Amino acid sequence: MLSDARTRSIIIQCALVAVAAAFAALLVSTTFANLRARGIPIGFDFLTMPSRIVISEAILTYKSRDPYYWAIATGLANTVFISAVVIVFSSALGLVVGITRLSSNPLAAGTCRVWVEVARNSPPIVLLIFLYSLWWKVLPPVGEALNPLPGVYASMRGFVVPAVSMDVATPGLLVIALALALAAAGWAAARRRWLPPLTAPAILAVGIAGLWLADAKFFVDWPTFTGSNFKGGKDLTPELSTILIGLIIYTTGFVAEIVRGGVLSVGRGQWDAGHSLGLPRGKILRLIIIPQMLRVIVPPLNSQYINVVKNSTLAIAVGYPDFLAVMNTIISKSSHSIEGVFIILGVYLALNLSLSSAANWYNRRIAIVER
Amino acid sequence: MLSSALKRVPPMRDPSDPPAIEMAGMNKWYGNFHVLKNINLTVHRGEKLVICGPSGSGKSTMIRCINRLEEHQQGQIVVEGVELSNDLKQIDVIRSDIGMVFQHFNLFPHLTILENLTLAPIWVRRMRRGQAEQTAMHYLERVKIPDQAHTYPGQLSGGQQQRVAIARALCMSPKIILFDEPTSALDPEMVKEVLDTMVALAEDGMTMLCVTHEMGFARQVADRVVFMDQGEIVEMNTPSEFFSHPRHQRSKLFLAQILN
Ligand SMILES: Nc1ncnc2c1ncn2[C@@H]1O[C@H](COP(=O)(O)OP(=O)(O)OP(=O)(O)O)[C@@H](O)[C@H]1O
Ligand SMILES: [Mg+2]
Numbered sequence: 025m026l027s028d029a030r031t032r033s034i035i036i037q038c039a040l041v042a043v044a045a046a047f048a049a050l051l052v053s054t055t056f057a058n059l060r061a062r063g064i065p066i067g068f069d070f071l072t073m074p075s076r077i078v079i080s081e082a083i084l085t086y087k088s089r090d091p092y093y094w095a096i097a098t099g100l101a102n103t104v105f106i107s108a109v110v111i112v113f114s115s116a117l118g119l120v121v122g123i124t125r126l127s128s129n130p131l132a133a134g135t136c137r138v139w140v141e142v143a144r145n146s147p148p149i150v151l152l153i154f155l156y157s158l159w160w161k162v163l164p165p166v167g168e169a170l171n172p173l174p175g176v177y178a179s180m181r182g183f184v185v186p187a188v189s190m191d192v193a194t195p196g197l198l199v200i201a202l203a204l205a206l207a208a209a210g211w212a213a214a215r216r217r218w219l220p221p222l223t224a225p226a227i228l229a230v231g232i233a234g235l236w237l238a239d240a241k242f243f244v245d246w247p248t249f250t251g252s253n254f255k256g257g258k259d260l261t262p263e264l265s266t267i268l269i270g271l272i273i274y275t276t277g278f279v280a281e282i283v284r285g286g287v288l289s290v291g292r293g294q295w296d297a298g299h300s301l302g303l304p305r306g307k308i309l310r311l312i313i314i315p316q317m318l319r320v321i322v323p324p325l326n327s328q329y330i331n332v333v334k335n336s337t338l339a340i341a342v343g344y345p346d347f348l349a350v351m352n353t354i355i356s357k358s359s360h361s362i363e364g365v366f367i368i369l370g371v372y373l374a375l376n377l378s379l380s381s382a383a384n385w386y387n388r389r390i391a392i393v394e395r
Numbered sequence: 396m397l398s399s400a401l402k403r404v405p406p407m408r409d410p411s412d413p414p415a416i417e418m419a420g421m422n423k424w425y426g427n428f429h430v431l432k433n434i435n436l437t438v439h440r441g442e443k444l445v446i447c448g449p450s451g452s453g454k455s456t457m458i459r460c461i462n463r464l465e466e467h468q469q470g471q472i473v474v475e476g477v478e479l480s481n482d483l484k485q486i487d488v489i490r491s492d493i494g495m496v497f498q499h500f501n502l503f504p505h506l507t508i509l510e511n512l513t514l515a516p517i518w519v520r521r522m523r524r525g526q527a528e529q530t531a532m533h534y535l536e537r538v539k540i541p542d543q544a545h546t547y548p549g550q551l552s553g554g555q556q557q558r559v560a561i562a563r564a565l566c567m568s569p570k571i572i573l574f575d576e577p578t579s580a581l582d583p584e585m586v587k588e589v590l591d592t593m594v595a596l597a598e599d600g601m602t603m604l605c606v607t608h609e610m611g612f613a614r615q616v617a618d619r620v621v622f623m624d625q626g627e628i629v630e631m632n633t634p635s636e637f638f639s640h641p642r643h644q645r646s647k648l649f650l651a652q653i654l655n
Contacts, residue, residue: 293501
């Protein structure tokens with residue numbers, strides 16, 4: 025029986041798991057015993073106590089009277105927000121930059137090449153500190169704020185942009201419509217490997233109809249300049265702007281290289297076939313090359329996304345309170361360092377594992393059918 | 396040997412009718428390498444040309460110049476009355492009227508057979524999806540694989556893939572079809588099914604340029620055989636003359652090599 029390859033592999037794996045579990049249990053029980061012997065309290069009860077720490081800016085609403093768990097959630101939300109914004113923007117920009125590097129226009133290709141080389145060869149922390157120092161050197165004081173776009177102001181104190189809020193009369197209907205739109209998207213994705221031209225507008229239409237039926241009203245709060253300050257709008261502080269812009273510039277360089285490799289991985293024959301049918305270059309890219317390169321670039325892209333989550337901890341360099349920074353404050357304030365470190369490890373592990381499983385799911389979805 | 400009963404009457408031609416393709420004094424270089432040397436060739440509508448010659452003689456390069464997959468540097472190429480230039484819009488229009496079938500099929504592996512066939516009619520010809528699918532099914536029936544419409548290229552045999560590639564070209568209702576060694580990547584037992592499809596196409600009066608070493612096919616359908624060597628058109632003649640009385644030493648050598 026032991027000679028059966030599958031049985032043997034299962035037995036070996038069980039043995040390995042048992043050894044690892046025993047080792048972990050030993051480690052944990054010794055640590056706890058030692059801590060207790062020294063009179064250091066251990067446990068997660070502190071989470072519900074008021075934290076009294078200050079978080080300088082937050083996506084969620086946070087006051088220092090709130091309990092520790094809410095402070096943790098606030099830091100986590102900041103990290104998730106930074107990571108999500110950076111991932112979305114650097115993916116879109118990286119696609120454009122990567123493809124433009126292959127363009128026959130030397131100026132455009134050269135510019136993109138410089139971007140890629142700068143981003144890939146500088147330590148991200150240097151990029152962040154450099155950008156952060158620019159705020160006071162380049163941008164004017166509040167009184168002379170630049171107004172590059174209507175409703176957008178830039179000054180030493182950061183950006184001020186219009187804030188959008190939504191008021192829904194019957195939220196139930198909106199939820200139903202969003203669920204419908206999601207289901208339609210899922211159905212389309214399951215049926216077709218590549219969304220046919222009309223799917224996206226159809227899904228959008230369901231969403232908009234839902235908003236209309238639910239009688240949603242949008243409010244745009246335009247910032248106004250009062251002479252010494254801004255009223256209304258949404259503030260993007262120099263800290264948040266720096267970490268977002270810096271990580272977007274940095275990550276775009278890597279995404280662009282992955283995209284370039286992806287485009288080159290699709291054979292010349294596919295371009296020939298597209299051209300011979302009279303398809304213009306842009307349509308060949310969109311309909312033939314990009315769908316095929318996706319399956320090549322998703323795994324390396326996923327490791328870049330994981331890097332974004334990890335690099336978001338550099339927020340500490342410009343003083344933006346991301347998850348790690350908040351946890352540091354919590355640990356020093358509460359002296360629950362063991363629990364704190366466990367929470368930190370658990371959270372980054374969970375974030376990155378969810379990114380990986382999303383990527384794996386997507387990769388299976390778009391795999392090419394072979395015999 | 397095919398019997399001489401297959402000798403065809405050359406197609407009747409109105410002298411005022413412009414030729415399908417006209418190349419005059421055409422030259423092409425890759426860097427310093429002179430690939431195509433002073434090519435002069437006129438192809439009339441409905442004519443079938445077989446192009447042969449040793450490897451590296453520039454056959455692929457020449458037919459790829461006709462739909463500007465390659466750019467020529469000197470001379471003129473006029474396709475259906477339009478001279479090929481750098482005007483991108485115009486090139487896409489000309490390309491959509493010239494079908495091309497490649498040695499390695501070049502089907503789109505991420506799309507089903509039906510989607511492969513309807514892609515260009517929908518995005519280039521602005522055809523409605525329903526109509527494009529109807530046309531596609533019509534041509535899939537002609538190449539005898541309508542039951543594979545919803546499979547992917549990777550699930551088909553080489554011969555089937557090449558027939559799909561021919562159907563894909565036909566869906567654009569091209570005026571000219573270019574074949575670049577359409578059977579040389581196929582297993583021997585699949586060559587015949589592809590050649591049969593091409594013979595049927597020839598009988599319908601399509602203008603065809605075909606790079607191939609299938610001499611049986613050349614005898615059966617070609618109006619003229621073009622023999623190329625080292626970037627030049629060395630000899631151009633009817634198949635029977637070319638095969639029985641090759642005029643040049645190089646043609647004789649080539650025929651001796653491929654016919655033994
Ligand atoms: N992109 C390129 N750059 C440089 N040289 C090239 C390029 N493409 C082809 N060549 C050269 O041009 C010559 C003609 O090539 P071509 O592919 O047209 O030959 P062919 O007659 O089709 O040969 P085969 O029977 O092997 O397909 C060859 O010597 C080849 O090495
Ligand atoms: Mg060739």
